[in-house]
Amino acid sequence: MITLSEENYLKAIYHLGKQGTVAVSTNAIAEKIQSKASSVTDMIKKLADKNLANYIKYQGVSLTKKGRLAAALVIRKHRLWEVFLVNKLDFSWDEVHEIAEQLEHIKSLKLVNQLDAFLEYPTHDPHGDPIPDKDGNYSPIKSVNIFEVEIGKVGVLSFVKNATDAFLKYLNKNKLALGDTIKVIEQEPFDSSLTIETNNRKLVISKEVAQNLYLTL
């Protein structure tokens, strides 16, 4: 049995350390999870005891195979529930994260898999993040940051790196959504802002915004 709190730590380590394969620091986890370094030390000892993590004092923590699978399952649930909330319950993409943060801890393998089927096996969540399969695998993202796209070329908005409330609301306000076709018109050398065209209108986006937009070509 993995507790709710343990699941949240597994997820943090997974995200910070390339799917848990690379050792991450106590402080990094504490910041991610909004707790203190001492609490993290306590918890990673428990994870190591349960064979979910590899831990050497003062050298950070990574996930075992078992820990990686457990983390991937939590992420799978999180993202499937986000799809459910947006596609079936009419939530907007900036409202779902907090609720998914709770739903991801519901324990029932059958529930996850039936939900997956009900949603018709989605491959990505409402923010463009890939949904792991039952074995924790997913195809790597093929999208590239909008700065990598040549001037004059088009791509489809398929992933937003920063899924914070503020950023998603900015996108809503500017009517930018996943699936939109975007053409890169011009880059301003002074501040790296981009002029883009989508749905027959031009839009200027700042460097900060552009850094978070990823397109598939």
Add this chain to the structure above:
Amino acid sequence: MITLSEENYLKAIYHLGKQGTVAVSTNAIAEKIQSKASSVTDMIKKLADKNLANYIKYQGVSLTKKGRLAAALVIRKHRLWEVFLVNKLDFSWDEVHEIAEQLEHIKSLKLVNQLDAFLEYPTHDPHGDPIPDKDGNYSPIKSVNIFEVEIGKVGVLSFVKNATDAFLKYLNKNKLALGDTIKVIEQEPFDSSLTIETNNRKLVISKEVAQNLYLTL
């Protein structure tokens, strides 16, 4: 903020004491919730401190208006999720209780209400229990126990009192489901067993079974 554990106690008091209006004993709660009397005493003090319960030492506990509403909301969520699992995710009625036991604690008013809409405002859960509305109200059950039905009369199976795994599986095996039209053919005086007719076949049910079947006429 009401914790998960507090919600479970509220539900127990609500169910044991006529929607929490009547005082229930420490022991009764302990048995219902599978805990000990001393744990119950601790918790009902907390509920009273939070203005969710009325508690007088040695005289049992009932719910305040606030506590009744909170309990009804948990029950509302439990039953809506059960409907979701059965109607949308193809669970059978004997598999949903445990999962709903977890889902009932997810916190988001919008989620409950959107789920309600998505399910098209169901009035009863898969076991025939009524679903409270946003204000915690529901129309009282109009069904009667099958023993109250006159010989020769028909009714529709609309509620099963005992929703344990074993009983629901018995009903599955005997192809009895909510919504079935049932005619009461005969009662055996010796053991109070009933002969009933449904879907063009006759079936003999024991007193224990009959006590848990409720029909609308």
Add this chain to the structure above:
DNA sequence: TAAATTTTTTAGACAAGACTAAAAATATTT
């Protein structure tokens, strides 16, 4: 109504998960 029984409460302990403050180890500067 007194004795015996049952129920409820209190006292004290424990595990999980979090925190602060201090000590130890590691990393960075000079």
Add this chain to the structure above:
DNA sequence: AAATATTTTTAGTCTTGTCTAAAAAATTTA
């Protein structure tokens, strides 16, 4: 290579929710 700064761990405390054992109150029986 010291000295300094940062990171990590340890030690000790707190809260929530649970438990057992004992004490107190209420109820039932004799």
